[in-house]
Amino acid sequence: MAWIFWGVPMRSASLxxxxxxxxxxxxxxxxxxGDLVELRPQKGLxxxxxxxxxxxxxxxxxxxxxxxxxxxxSNWVFxxxxxxxxxxxxLHHIPVSINIPxxxxxxxxxxxxxxxxxxxxxxxxxxxxxxxxxxxLDPSTQLAAALTAxxxxxxxxxxxxxxxxxxxxxxxxxxxVFLLSRIRRNALVTxxxxxxxxxxxxxxxxxxxxxxxxxxxxxxxxxxxMDQHPSVLWVAFCLMLSAxxxxxxxxxxxxxxxxxxxxxxxxxxxxxxxx
Amino acid sequence: xxxxxxxxxxxxxxxxxIVKPKPPAALGEFEQLVLLAILRLGDEAYGVSIRxxxxxxxxxxxxxxxxxxxxDRLEDKGIVRSRFGDASLQRGGRPRRYFSLxxxxxxALVSALEAYQRMMDGLDLLGGAHA
Numbered sequence: 135m136a137w138i139f140w141g142v143p144m145r146s147a148s149l150x151x152x153x154x155x156x157x158x159x160x161x162x163x164x165x166x167x168g169d170l171v172e173l174r175p176q177k178g179l180x181x182x183x184x185x186x187x188x189x190x191x192x193x194x195x196x197x198x199x200x201x202x203x204x205x206x207x208s209n210w211v212f213x214x215x216x217x218x219x220x221x222x223x224x225l226h227h228i229p230v231s232i233n234i235p236x237x238x239x240x241x242x243x244x245x246x247x248x249x250x251x252x253x254x255x256x257x258x259x260x261x262x263x264x265x266x267x268x269x270x271l272d273p274s275t276q277l278a279a280a281l282t283a284x285x286x287x288x289x290x291x292x293x294x295x296x297x298x299x300x301x302x303x304x305x306x307x308x309x310x311v312f313l314l315s316r317i318r319r320n321a322l323v324t325x326x327x328x329x330x331x332x333x334x335x336x337x338x339x340x341x342x343x344x345x346x347x348x349x350x351x352x353x354x355x356x357x358x359x360m361d362q363h364p365s366v367l368w369v370a371f372c373l374m375l376s377a378x379x380x381x382x383x384x385x386x387x388x389x390x391x392x393x394x395x396x397x398x399x400x401x402x403x404x405x406x407x408x409x
Numbered sequence: 410x411x412x413x414x415x416x417x418x419x420x421x422x423x424x425x426x427i428v429k430p431k432p433p434a435a436l437g438e439f440e441q442l443v444l445l446a447i448l449r450l451g452d453e454a455y456g457v458s459i460r461x462x463x464x465x466x467x468x469x470x471x472x473x474x475x476x477x478x479x480x481d482r483l484e485d486k487g488i489v490r491s492r493f494g495d496a497s498l499q500r501g502g503r504p505r506r507y508f509s510l511x512x513x514x515x516x517a518l519v520s521a522l523e524a525y526q527r528m529m530d531g532l533d534l535l536g537g538a539h540a
Binding site: 168191193 | 456473475486496500505
């Protein structure tokens with residue numbers, strides 16, 4: 135039968151490859167499944183699937199742990215940043231709108247704060263995930279660390295002109311360094327695209343959670359209402375976790391895409407397209 | 410150009426003693442086995458042959474998942490590099506991924522084996538009182 139290779143139905147091998155591609159890059163998944171297909175005549179079909187399950191487990195435990203840790207860290211940072219920004223706002227009587235230097239435009243402080251909180255939360259998510267999953271030596275982790283440090287400093291010191299100038303200089307240096315080489319440019323694209331996905335995802339999840347809350351009972355909500363409708367918390371939690379998962383999946387996919395290009399050039403893509 | 414200047418600066422710093430050279434990457438026992446298997450196999454080192462070589466030399470059946478995660482980790486650390494071979498019918502049209510040691514991997518392995526050798530000096534484990 136044409137769809138059988140050495141005793142392994144082609145559909146099984148394709149399914150196995152599709153499963154592995156969810157956990158690693160396309161080229162690595164193809165080579166692992168190729169090895170399993172090669173050994174299948176000696177070891178059997180049961181061994182094939184058990185080995186695949188083992189490989190998936192080993193490839194997944196680290197990303198899963200990294201996702202949980204990153205999600206926890208980002209939520210923690212979210213609450214700290216919110217408290218700090220709005221606390222400083224009321225404590226220092228900061229004006230409701232902030233003038234952009236050199237222009238006549240004024241931006242409401244609320245919008246700037248929300249952008250800062252969103253960017254900070256996303257960057258912390260990416261930093262923790264990347265450090266645990268890909269090590270601190272990875273250029274994407276290093277860029278995420280630099281941007282996270284800058285954003286965190288901005289949250290705590292944004293009303294001090296000297297700090298703003300220092301941070302601006304720091305960002306210019308970091309961006310210049312990361313624009314110089316191709317590997318670092320790829321890291322820049324990976325981190326910035328992930329921040330965009332993360333911010334959009336968190337905003338969408340908050341919107342959907344609010345819609346669900348309004349659907350259950352229109353505002354205002356009291357403590358008793360929350361006890362009567364615990365699904366509000368669970369829905370919000372699941373939506374936020376989904377947003378975090380989409381972010382980390384995007385981050386890993388982009389990183390794998392770029393590192394695959396870097397390591398194997400066109401060879402892997404050519405071979406895979408021939409296969 | 411910039412990378413070259415950074416490298417030159419680093420070398421000068423080593424020479425004048427400002428910066429100590431980086432120690433070779435630490436390797437676990439299984440990582441050493443994998444690297445030795447790659448060295449023994451030469452150009453034919455890919456997942457199946459590495460697994461088989463370890464089994465032949467150590468009578469130890471290696472789980473494929475453990476081997477691939479180790480190889481991925483070693484590649485991410487720059488200790489091994491990989492290239493793709495030709496796709497074959499035997500493998501369902503999928504290419505083999507061949508591994509070889511980088512210079513960094515070679516020095517890490519030599520350093521790990523030297524450490525073992527130093528620990529074994531003076532002990533007659535293979536034929537003396539401890540055998």
